[in-house]
Amino acid sequence: MKRITINDVAKQAGVSKGTVSAVINRKNTVKNETRNAVLAVMKELNFRPKGMARNLKQMDIDKSIGLIVKDLSYPFYTAVAMGVKEYANQKGYLVFITSSENLHEREVKFSQLFSSKDIKGAIIAPILEGTAEIEHLFKLKMINYPFILLEDVKGIQANVVSIDNIKAMKLAVKYLIDSGHSHIVHFAGPESSSHAQERIEGFRSAFSECHLIFKQEMIVPIGSYHEIAYQKTIEYFKKHKREEYPTAIVCFNDQQALAVMDALNELKLRVPNDISIVGNDDIYFARMFPVPLTTIQAPMKELGMRAAEILIRNIESPVQLPIENVVLEANFIVRQSTNILNNTDV
Amino acid sequence: MKRITINDVAKQAGVSKGTVSAVINRKNTVKNETRNAVLAVMKELNFRPKGMARNLKQMDIDKSIGLIVKDLSYPFYTAVAMGVKEYANQKGYLVFITSSENLHEREVKFSQLFSSKDIKGAIIAPILEGTAEIEHLFKLKMINYPFILLEDVKGIQANVVSIDNIKAMKLAVKYLIDSGHSHIVHFAGPESSSHAQERIEGFRSAFSECHLIFKQEMIVPIGSYHEIAYQKTIEYFKKHKREEYPTAIVCFNDQQALAVMDALNELKLRVPNDISIVGNDDIYFARMFPVPLTTIQAPMKELGMRAAEILIRNIESPVQLPIENVVLEANFIVRQSTNILNNTDV
C-alpha cells in the first residue's frame, strides 16, 4: 500500500499540487471554497505530508540535539539530562532524550535516527557489552556527525566527558578505613558497565595504598536492579557466617544501595550500627532514604552541561575541532549510613 | 556561509556525486584509492550529509513516536514515559522524549519538529496557560498528524487519556473527614495546570457531600517547585495563629508534599501528630519520604501505555479513527503521614 502524496490529493481535489501546498502552509492566497475542498480531500485520504520533503528546501531551521541514556528511570541520567537541557536551551537548542535500555542495538538505531532526522548532534552514554561494537560510532565519524560520549570507549577517538570513578571510589574506601573499618566489601554493578569496572578498580587500588590487603572475594557482583540486588544481598548474607559479615559495604550506586538497605532491614541488620553503607552518585532522593545515605556525589548536572557545551561548540564550528576528554571529579558526602568504629585516625 | 553539499565534495575530490554517495553508504563498488580520497575531502570540508535528503527516497524506514512532558525532573512524568516506552518498544517503535519546561512556546516548537522530522505521532502533556493557545494542535490536525493529549484541552477535539483527578481528590478528603479531621486545607498547584484545577474542584466538591462547609481560604496556592512551596508553607504558618492551623493538608502532588513536610519540620510541627499530609501521584520515592507518604496513586505507567496504544493504532490506520477519551482512576494509599483523630466513623 503506497503512501498518499500531495499529488494524490491534488488529483482527487482537481487542483494543482501548488494549491494543495498553499493550503497546507496556510497561505491566504487560496479561495475559501478551494481551500475547503482541498482540506476535505486531505482528510478523506488521511494525507500526512512528509516532513522530510517539506524541509528539504529550507536550510536548517531547527537547532536540536539528542541524548541517549541507558536507563531513564535511574535518577543519575535524569540529572544528566537536566544539565544537558539547561545548557542546550540557553543556547537555543531543543533536546530529544532517548533511552537505550542497555540494549546496544537500540543505541545503534537511535544514533542513526538522530543523524537521519537532522538532529544536529548527540550525547551518548554508550553500552559496552562484550567486545565493544562501535561500528555505529565510526559511521557517525565518517559523516562528521558531532557526538560526545559519557564514558570512554576503547578503540575510537572521540570526545568524552566522564567522571573519575576510580578516584571517587578510593575516597570512599579511604574514609571507611580511616573510620576503623577493616572488613569492607564492594557490591559491584553490571559487568558490562564501564562505570562498574572503574569502581571495582578504584576499590581495589585503594587497598594498595594502605595496610589492608585486597581479596577477590571482596567484590560481589549483584547488579543495580532493585529486585535482583535485593535477592543477591539476601543470598550473600545467608551464605556467610555472622563473624564473616563485612562491617561496611561500598555499593555500585545509590539505587543498588537502597536495595541493599532494604535487604539488610529484612535480615534485621541495622544500618549503620551493624553494617555501614556507602552509595555512589548522590541522586536527589539519597538524602531521603530511610537512613540518609553516605555517598559519592557525582557532578551529574555538570556532566550534562559540559557535554552539551562541547557538543554545541562542535556543531557550530565549520571546521573539525580537536578531540576533548574531560574528566570530572566526585565528592564524598557523609550522611548517616556509615559508622565510625574508632577515632584513632579520624 | 552556505552549507557544504555532496556536490562540493564531488567537485573537490574530482569525482561524481554518485561516487561520493557510494562512499557515504559504504558500497564496496568503490576503489580503495578513490574512497580514501573522497573520505579525505569529506573530512577536510567537514561535510555532514543532510539526513532529510538521504531519506527522501526511501519510504518510511523508521517507526518512532514523540512524547512531550512538562517537566522531566518530576517522577510522575518519568513514570508516564516508562509506560509509553514499554508499550511502544514492544510494538517496534522508538520513543523520543522531550520536555516543554512548562513553556507553551516550547511545546509548539516540539510539536512542529516532530512532524517535520517524520516522527510518526506524539503524546503531549499540554500547557494550558491563560486562554489556551491551541493553534499548533489545529495545525497537527490539519495535516492528520496523530497525537494524544494527556489532559483535556478545551476547544479542540482530540484523543485524550487522563486521570480522574476530581474523583481522586474526593477520595482523599473523604478519608480525612472520616478520620475525624475537620480543619482541612488544600495546598494547590500552579494555576496554569489543569491537574491543579481539577484537584481544587475535587477538593471543593468533597465538601458538598458532607457536613463540613467549604471556604475559599481552604485553597492555598503554593505551586510545586520545592523552594517556592517550602517558602510559602513557612509563610502560611507564620501568618496564622496556632489554633487556626489545619489538622490536615492535601497537597497538589508528592513533590509539593515533600517540600511542605520539610517546611513543617523546620517549623517543629510533626507529621502526622500535629498535621496530617496527603500527597498526590504516588511517585516511586513517596514510600521513602522521611515519613512515608499517604497519597493518591495515579496509574502513571498505565496512562503512558494507554496513550501509546491509542497513538500507534492511529498511526497505523490508513483511515481516520474516531476520537477516544479514556479516563483512568486513581487509588488512595494510606501510609504514615496521616493521623486518625477519632475512631467513630472508620
Next chain:
DNA sequence: TTGAAAGCGCTAACAG
C-alpha cells in the same frame, strides 16, 4: 569502477 540522469515529495517563484 565510475559518471550521468532520473527522481524522492514537497515548496516557492512566477505567469497567467
Next chain:
DNA sequence: CTGTTAGCGCTTTCAA
C-alpha cells in the same frame, strides 16, 4: 486566485 516549473540534496539505476 491557481497552475507550471524548477529545484532542495541526496540515492539509485544504468551505461560506459
